[in-house]
Amino acid sequence: MNGALLFKEATLLRREPFVRGLLLVLVLLVVAGVLTGIQRAQVFDKERTSAQAIDRSVWMNQGERNPHSAAHFSRYAFRPDAALALLDPGTTDFSGLAIWMEAHYQDPAVFRRAEDSGELSRYAQLTPAFLVVTVAPLLVFLLLFGSVSGEREDGTLRQLLATGVDARSFFLAKLVAALRVTLGIYTLVFVPLAALSLFMSPASAGFDALLRSVMLYLNFAAYLAIFVLIGLGVSALFRTRQTAFIALVCIWVLSTVLLPRFATDLATRVYPQLDAREASTKLGKASGVYYADAERRDRIRSDLLERHGVNDVDDLPFNYNAYVLQVSEELSEPEFDRFYADLDARHAAQESVARSLSLLSPTLATARLSAGLSGTDRIHQRAFAGAAEAHRRAMIKLLNEDYMNNAGTAGAAYTADAELWAEFENLAYRPPSLGRVASAYAWDALLLVAWLTAAAWAAYLLVRRAVRGEGSAA
């Protein structure tokens, strides 16, 4: 590494008129983003705590009633905020905060904040992830568009080459100085934000949240390094600042604004979203699978009577109606599993379409990694839905078995009380650790590494070409 070149580059970047303006813009955006993030987290937390308390209170105070009636009375499972949701809320606003846990039915998540927000609110989400993924590349390009093109335009590159500077030293000095400034500012912004995020997260998040924040830091650092390399390479491609600037702004618009939008549109065109009415019909069918097949119902009944050596359901040692309710639940479960697995596969297929477009821009891979590492993407939402469903099945089984075993001759008139209701605990959900879901992000991480390698190689070749071309253009 040539120390003189590096020192010069660092001094020039420091004195770049853009830098102070960019810093100011960045700080303002980050402050605005953090304030809205904190406000969002506080509102979420308040709403959730309040709703959870009301839900618990209503459940416990429902009085004496038949357990199956209580199963329909039902409860909510609330999703806690992900530890790093402040950095990247991901799909939080769109995927629902709670799941209604009732008998016979596996409901989708409800209470989507996006439904309560204005149309324009999606444009005002200045989250730290949005700033890094969408805004920071533009700032990097504004910093670097004249890096090599300016040297060519001013003639200083020729002056440098006349002293015996080689292309490799020139490239490395430019790169290291640009990375120092870019990653230095990024680190100064990210570390306090990550610390704040970890501070606001539940203590149970612990080491996993720390590991996730380190990986998130590396994800964004690699992403910014890619744009530094693109900035250098494109700057080396052109002889004037003006053309390099225009080219870089076009690249920014295409890669960070248009392509992600196009990827989303293409994915939903290739794999359309499930129509709400169709989804409702399928869930209804899954719920009523026991009642839809009379022959099976009779077979289940006769098998049961035979197993217990009795001729009438009234002679069974438990309540037959409660038994049927539980059998019905268990027959519906694989149907629900199949429905949600299909739905998940559809979403995964949509993501794979978007992933294939990551070959054209690193933005999609970084955005997916960001939401994944922050615990706010589809995979984490699915994990919550899975935990809520397991909780629902266990609780419904508890209620059905109580009804089955304790109803006696009272039958449908049997009632339970708060002692049973107390056994239906709140869902204590713990998100999956990074280790458990890491494999889902391997392809995106690999793509990012490939982008970094390709961008480094291309930038070096373009700078070398510019250096050699400067000699022959003399």
Place this chain on the structure above:
Amino acid sequence: MAERFALEARGLTKRFGDTTALDALDLGVAAGEVVCLLGANGAGKTTTINLFLGFLQPDGGEARVHGVNVAEDPLHARRQVAYLPESVALYPRLTGLENLEFFDRLSGGGHSVTELTELLDRSGLPTNVVHRRTSTYSKGMRQKVGIAIAMARGARCLLLDEPLSGLDPSAAGSLCRSIGELRDAGSAVLMASHDIFRAKEIGTRIGIMMGGRLVNLLDAAALDASEIEAIYLEHMRVAEQGSPERAA
């Protein structure tokens, strides 16, 4: 065996398409000598400088800097020369002193700030502008920083490509004195110029170039400026008479 010339061209030839920009140049510049190349635009002066810098690849012959074949090892050759173009390009957001410091560090000079300030003073740069950003400098000031860079590098060979062009008489005179200092300190200087009188003032020998060829190499001490001018104009007249346009 000690080399005879610090800068040496042997049969050095460069073509651009059908045009021969430099035709079999044989020229040597010894230490403590200033060879000025005079000629009209397109005579091959700048091409010669660029070939010595390794910015161009020769189509024939070779250029050597202290025995190093420039085409084979341009980086090694460049590290032994100081180059002053018609308009010295400096980093506008650095001061004059910082520019000098940078180029000094780049070539491993390691001069102190006091020494570098003295060099700027010797090159004729006013003391009160040393700490000003070079974006505010006139062309003459930039050329003086360029000379200071050449001095700081301590290069034994100087390649000057019309360094006096566009300078006022005072600045040109100051620059010539600095070039003379470098010559007297033992540097070999090859300078392209349009200015016969300045060439006579600092040159040891004066080469006249026409259409890519070195047509005459004069001893500057043996002739006065008007004689050099007369010889130069005669070459121009002969060249014009022999040109296809004139023949037509």
